[in-house]
Amino acid sequence: xxxxxxxxxxxxxxxxxxxxxxxxxxxxxxxxxxxxxxxxxxxxxxxxxxxxxxxxxxxxxxxxxxxxxxxxxxxxxxxxxxxxxxxxxxxxxxxxxxxxxxxxxxxxxxxxxxxxxxxxxxxxxxxxxxxxxxxxxxxxxxxxxxxxxxxxxxxxxxxxxxxxxxxxxxxxxxxxxxxxxxxxxxxxxxxxxxxxxxxxxxxxxxxxxxxxxxxxxxxxxxxxxxxxxxxxxxxxxxxxxxxxxxxxxxxxxxxxxxxxxxxxxxxxxxxxxxxxxxxxxxxxxxxxxxxxxxxxxxxxxxxxxxxxxxx
Amino acid sequence: xxxxxxxxxxxxxxxxxxxxxxxxxxxxxxxxxxxxxxxxxxxxxxxxxxxxxxxxxxxxxxxxxxxxxxxxxxxxxxxxxxxxxxxxxxxxxxxxxxxxxxxxxxxxxxxxxxxxxxxxxxxxxxxxxxxxxxxxxxxxxxxxxxxxxxxxxxxxxxxxxxxxxxxxxxxxxxxxxxxxxxxxxxxxxxxxxxxxxxxxxxxxxxxxxxxxxxxxxxxxxxxxxxxxxxxxxxxxxxxxxxxxxxxxxxxxxxxxxxxxxxxxxxxxxxxxxxxxxxxxxxxxxxxxxxxxxxxxxxxxxxxxxxxxxxxxxxxxxxxxxxxxxxxxxxxxxxxxxxxxxxxxxxxxxxxxxxxxxxxxxxxxxxxxxxxxxxxxxxxxxxxxxxxxxxxxxxxxxxxxxxxxxxxxxxxxxxxxxxxxxxxxxxxxxxxxxxxxxxxxxxxxxxxxxxxxxxxxxxxxxxxxxxxxxxxxx
Numbered sequence: 001x002x003x004x005x006x007x008x009x010x011x012x013x014x015x016x017x018x019x020x021x022x023x024x025x026x027x028x029x030x031x032x033x034x035x036x037x038x039x040x041x042x043x044x045x046x047x048x049x050x051x052x053x054x055x056x057x058x059x060x061x062x063x064x065x066x067x068x069x070x071x072x073x074x075x076x077x078x079x080x081x082x083x084x085x086x087x088x089x090x091x092x093x094x095x096x097x098x099x100x101x102x103x104x105x106x107x108x109x110x111x112x113x114x115x116x117x118x119x120x121x122x123x124x125x126x127x128x129x130x131x132x133x134x135x136x137x138x139x140x141x142x143x144x145x146x147x148x149x150x151x152x153x154x155x156x157x158x159x160x161x162x163x164x165x166x167x168x169x170x171x172x173x174x175x176x177x178x179x180x181x182x183x184x185x186x187x188x189x190x191x192x193x194x195x196x197x198x199x200x201x202x203x204x205x206x207x208x209x210x211x212x213x214x215x216x217x218x219x220x221x222x223x224x225x226x227x228x229x230x231x232x233x234x235x236x237x238x239x240x241x242x243x244x245x246x247x248x249x250x251x252x253x254x255x256x257x258x259x260x261x262x263x264x265x266x267x268x269x270x271x272x273x274x275x276x277x278x279x280x281x282x283x284x285x286x287x288x289x290x291x292x293x294x295x296x297x298x299x300x301x302x303x304x305x306x307x308x309x310x311x
Numbered sequence: 312x313x314x315x316x317x318x319x320x321x322x323x324x325x326x327x328x329x330x331x332x333x334x335x336x337x338x339x340x341x342x343x344x345x346x347x348x349x350x351x352x353x354x355x356x357x358x359x360x361x362x363x364x365x366x367x368x369x370x371x372x373x374x375x376x377x378x379x380x381x382x383x384x385x386x387x388x389x390x391x392x393x394x395x396x397x398x399x400x401x402x403x404x405x406x407x408x409x410x411x412x413x414x415x416x417x418x419x420x421x422x423x424x425x426x427x428x429x430x431x432x433x434x435x436x437x438x439x440x441x442x443x444x445x446x447x448x449x450x451x452x453x454x455x456x457x458x459x460x461x462x463x464x465x466x467x468x469x470x471x472x473x474x475x476x477x478x479x480x481x482x483x484x485x486x487x488x489x490x491x492x493x494x495x496x497x498x499x500x501x502x503x504x505x506x507x508x509x510x511x512x513x514x515x516x517x518x519x520x521x522x523x524x525x526x527x528x529x530x531x532x533x534x535x536x537x538x539x540x541x542x543x544x545x546x547x548x549x550x551x552x553x554x555x556x557x558x559x560x561x562x563x564x565x566x567x568x569x570x571x572x573x574x575x576x577x578x579x580x581x582x583x584x585x586x587x588x589x590x591x592x593x594x595x596x597x598x599x600x601x602x603x604x605x606x607x608x609x610x611x612x613x614x615x616x617x618x619x620x621x622x623x624x625x626x627x628x629x630x631x632x633x634x635x636x637x638x639x640x641x642x643x644x645x646x647x648x649x650x651x652x653x654x655x656x657x658x659x660x661x662x663x664x665x666x667x668x669x670x671x672x673x674x675x676x677x678x679x680x681x682x683x684x685x686x687x688x689x690x691x692x693x694x695x696x697x698x699x700x701x702x703x704x705x706x707x708x709x710x711x712x713x714x715x716x717x718x719x720x721x722x723x724x725x726x727x728x729x730x731x732x733x734x735x736x737x738x739x740x741x742x743x744x745x746x747x748x749x750x751x752x753x754x755x756x757x758x759x760x761x762x763x764x765x766x767x768x769x770x771x772x773x774x775x776x777x778x779x780x781x782x783x784x
Contacts, residue, residue, distance in 0.1 A: 004350075004745025005343050007738060014734060038416050039716025040407075040723060047713035049417050050440050054705045057444040058694070061451045068455040131458050131682055137675070139458050139682025140642075164677065166684040168455045172695060175688070273417050306749040310756065 012298040019291040026284040029275040036273040045272040052269045058172065059262040065168045066255045070248060073178035075128040077244045080180070080193065080237060082123040083203070086116050087234045090207055094227045097219055110153070110214035117154040117207045121146050124182050124194060134182035134193055135161030143182045144204070153211060157204035159183040165190055170254050178247045180240060193240055194233070201236035202229070312363045313370065315779070319772045321358070321371035325765035328355055331374040332758035339746045347536035349381045349744030351528055379528035380744045386535055389736050390542045390549070394600030396733055397543035399726040401605030402613075405491055406719040409614050412483035414438055415712050439480060439621070440712075442473040443628075443705045447694035453674050454687035458642065463669030467661065474651065474659045477625050481656040484618045491610045492585035496578050498544050498603050499587055503575045505541035506566050509534060509559060514570035517554035527555070545576075546600030562596040564589050584610065613718045618656075620711040625656040627698045632690060639673030639686030646673060650690075 029035055036042045036049065093109050101109075124134050125142040135143030143161035146154050163184045167175035177190075184192035194203035206229040213221045313321065335353045342348035354377070358370040415438040449466040456462045512534040519527040534557065541547060541559075548560040552569040559567040566574050577590040587603060588595050598604045629651040636650040648671060653659040665671050676685030699707040 002742045002745075003747065004741050005748045006346075006745050007741040010741065011738070032418075032420065034417065034419055036417060039410055039413070039712050040719040041716075043713040043716030043720055046417060046716055047709045050415070050709035050712065051706055054440060054444050054709070057441070057448060061448040065451060065455045129456065129459065135682070137677065137680035137683035139680075162677075162680060164680060164683060166454070166457060166682055167688065168684070169451060169688065169691060269419075273419065306752045310752060 009302065012294065012302075015294050016291065016298075019287055019294060023284065023287045023291060026280055026287060029280045030277065030284055033275055033277065034273050035275040042273075049269050049272045052265050052272070056262055056265045056269070059258050059265065062169065062171050062258045063255060063262075066170050066251050066258065069168055069170065069176060069178045070251050070255075072128060072133070073244055073248045073251065075126070075133055076178060076180050077241070077248070079123050079126050079133055080240050080244060083120055083194065084234070084237050084241065086120050086123075087203065087230060087237055090116060090210060091227070091230045091234060093214075094210055094222055094230055097214065097222050099219060101219075103217055106214045106217055106219075110211050113207055113211040113214060114153050117146065117157065117204060117211065120194070120203065120207070121157055132161065134180060136179070136181040137164040137166055138162050146204075153215065154204075154208055156208065159195065163189050163192070170251065171258055174254075176247070176250070176254075178244070178251065180244070191236065191239065191243075193237070196236055199236040199239065200229070200232040203233045203236075206230055206233055312365075313361065313368065315772050315776055317370070319769060322765050322768035322772065324358065324371050324373055325768070326762055328353070328372050328374045329758045329762035329765060331377075333755060333762070335377055336751045336754045336758065339751050340748070343746040343748065343751075347532050348746070349379045349528070349532055350746045352378050352380060354378050376525045377528060379526060379531065381531075381535075382740065382743050385736060385740045385743070387549070389733075389740060390535075390539050390547065391600075392729070392733055392736060393539050393542040394546040396726075396729050397602035398600045398605035398608070399722055399729050401494075401602035402609045402722045403719070403726055405487070405606055405609035406613055406715070406722060408487050408490075409484065409609075409617065409715065410719055412487055413480070413617065413712060413715065414483075415440060439473075439476050440705055440708050442469070442476045443708060444694075445469045446473045447691055447705075450687055450691035450693075453672070454684040454691050457674045457684040457687055458681050460669060463672050463674075466672065467666050467669050470650070470661045471666065474653075474661050477621070477656040477659045480621055481618065484614060484621075485657075488583070488610055488614060491606050491614075492583075494606055495585045495587065495603055498606075499576050499578050502541060502544050502603075505537055505544070506559065506572050506575060508537050509541065509557070510567045510570055510572045512537060513552065513556035513567065517556050517570060520555045531555075542601065544601045544603055545596075545598050546604070562598050564592075564594055564596060613715060617711055617715050620707070620714075622655045622657075623699065624704050624707055624711075625659050626654060628693075628704055629654060629659060631693050631696070631698070635686060635689050635693065636673050638676070640675045640678045640680075640683075641673045642670040642675075642681050644678050645671060646678070648673060 028037075036045045039046050090113060093113060097106065097109060121144045124144045126133050131139035132141065132143050135141065138161045141160060144157050144159055146157040149155050159182055161182055163181050163186060165177040165179040165181060167177045169175050180193050181190060182193050183195040184190065185195060185197040187197050191199060192201070195201055195205075206226060209229070210222060210226040213219075213226060331353050332355075335351050339350050342350075354375045355372050356375045358373050360367045360369055362368075446466075446469045449462070449469040453459070453462045453466050512530055516527045516530045516534065519530060538547065538549070538557070538559070545561050548563070550558045550560070552558045552567075554569070556569040557567070558565065558569065561576065564574055566572065566576075574592070575590045576587050576596065578585045578587055579593075580586075584607075586595075586607065587598070632651055633649045637647050640646050641648070648664065649662050650665065650672075651659055652662055674687035674690075675681060675683040676689075677683045694705065695703060697703055697706075702710060
């Protein structure tokens with residue numbers, strides 16, 4: 001092949017240009033650690049990375065949803081525990097009452113029960129972040145309203161919440177609620193905490209009955225009716241304690257899975273877009289060596305011509 | 312027999328031939344860096360033969376013409392490949408601009424809004440994919456805290472951010488489309504100028520060759536360079552005209568016939584897109600190559616697909632979110648409000664009533680139940696619904712980016728291949744027509760020595776003549 005004055009320099013320029021482009025690409029990969037940065041680099045890998053990023057973002061949100069549900073479950077548990085303490089004491093009083101107790105003592109017990117009802121209403125009207133915990137989805141109002149008589153005894157406690165519970169998504173397509181409604185006498189859906197037709201629980205009315213029986217000195221009714229009713233209430237609360245514990249355990253287990261998935265996604269994104277650093281550095285060294293060799297050989301060859309020998 | 316005077320004439324002719332050789336070598340050396348130039352050679356032929364007592368006898372040599380070292384097939388191939396290169400180059404440029412406008416890249420070093428060091432968008436890490444995810448996450452957060460004003464305000468911010476991103480993206484692609492139109496406008500001016508230049512060179516070549524009888528090599532070089540320059544913009548059909556002229560046609564429409572420009576090109580608008588046609592007849596030019604065609608293809612195919620796809624995503628998002636949201640109830644019990652305004656990526660906005668008062672966001676499915684989150688949850692779960700060919704909205708955006716990336720990647724590969732073809736052809740042409748300093752210096756020496764030898768012949772004949780004249784004494 002005939003080599004002209006320009007073909008030599010043109011070829012050298014092309015070779016240097018190609019090597020410079022290759023060097024720039026490898027240097028960029030080494031500096032960023034990424035093989036794929038722009039859509040043109042590897043469209044398929046970029047697509048997978050975008051999908052994984054979206055999934056990663058969702059897992060972060062699921063973790064936050066789980067944290068919120070855990071917070072709610074813990075707030076609910078705190079209320080349930082308070083109610084349990086009150087029912088325990090109410091059961092004690094109902095058990096202690098017998099014919100040996102004087103009317104004054106019964107009045108004191110009645111007074112204590114009245115205060116316990118008020119305390120229970122207070123607990124059941126607790127809020128978390130401004131929302132009622134035990135009012136179902138009627139979050140903007142206290143779930144329980146009590147009425148008192150002239151002697152400051154509780155005559156009734158009514159529920160103004162509902163039985164709907166707000167479910168939150170904790171992983172794709174899986175929803176869960178850690179809410180507990182205060183009352184559910186419909187016979188369907190999640191059990192009510194203080195009143196539930198299926199378990200026979202009706203804590204406020206049972207406490208009011210105990211209060212009234214103590215006030216009237218009707219010891220027989222306490223023994224025959226109230227003790228049994230309170231046992232039902234306690235049993236229902238125990239159900240909620242275990243249910244709450246199960247929900248918290250499920251939330252923690254799901255959170256661990258979601259976090260693991262997040263870590264796995266990071267690894268998958270890395271596989272799709274990250275550069276093999278060792279391979280990149282070796283290639284970069286090779287390219288730099290070739291670049292140096294091209295420069296040196298080019299400079300040496302171009303410095304010679306026939307004119308160096310003609311006089 | 313030539314006789315001494317005949318030999319004297321032969322020496323004089325020989326000196327003329329060697330002088331012409333030196334002149335051509337000088338011309339070659341002067342044009343060593345001119346890429347349009349093809350090296351020239353003096354065609355030397357033996358002079359006429361005369362009869363003598365000892366048989367036919369030569370009368371020396373003479374320069375018959377100056378030949379340009381060109382290969383017509385290579386020139387034709389280079390011109391054809393110039394159109395392909397121009398088309399691919401224009402596509403690559405347009406698509407790279409669009410890639411920047413799309414604003415999606417993976418930056419593993421960046422930290423996202425949620426602390427994630429995974430794939431992020433550019434421009435502060437707010438690519439459309441991230442913004443879509445952020446909106447659906449905000450719906451999720453609202454479903455977990457349906458009465459929270461903080462979550463409602465966050466949702467409004469994310470929704471406004473997404474709407475703004477859609478509008479910006481549409482606007483960027485729209486501006487890019489306009490810029491490509493302007494590129495076509497300016498390239499059409501260059502095309503018409505090149506047509507005029509070629510016709511003018513045709514005219515000069517035919518006149519010069521008619522007078523001199525030999526090829527006007529330098530003018531032909533200039534015309535070939537002008538043709539190759541024009542071929543980068545539009546694919547050409549060339550044919551031989553009369554007297555050394557070249558006729559030029561574009562998409563079957565004659566543009567240059569001999570030394571006349573018989574037609575020019577002009578731009579015209581279809582909607583907001585610029586195309587080209589023949590100026591005097593308004594005939595549509597179905598050009599198959601060149602940068603103008605590359606620009607039109609990039610604008611009308613890849614860019615249009617991206618824009619349509621993003622509009623589709625925006626349209627579905629607006630419709631689905633609105634119909635779901637309208638069925639819900641706000642904290643104050645109001646219902647029926649739209650979440651988004653507009654209908655596509657260019658017009659999408661967020662209902663200003665909701666922005667001004669986030670309590671009006673209709674997250675609840677039951678009137679009066681402020682803690683209900685059914686609608687918020689449905690809105691959040693729209694992120695998992697496969698609306699577009701079995702893909703969610705975020706996946707559809709990823710597909711759009713990937714399809715676009717594939718188009719650019721294909722053009723990059725095609726252009727790299729085309730570069731190889733171009734370089735091989737140019738190298739082949741250079742090996743035929745490129746000037747070699749070594750060759751020219753050798754030729755200079757050769758012609759110089761031959762010139763000296765011819766001069767010595769004359770000196771010798773002169774001495775012989777002097778001897779002859781002195782014989783009389």
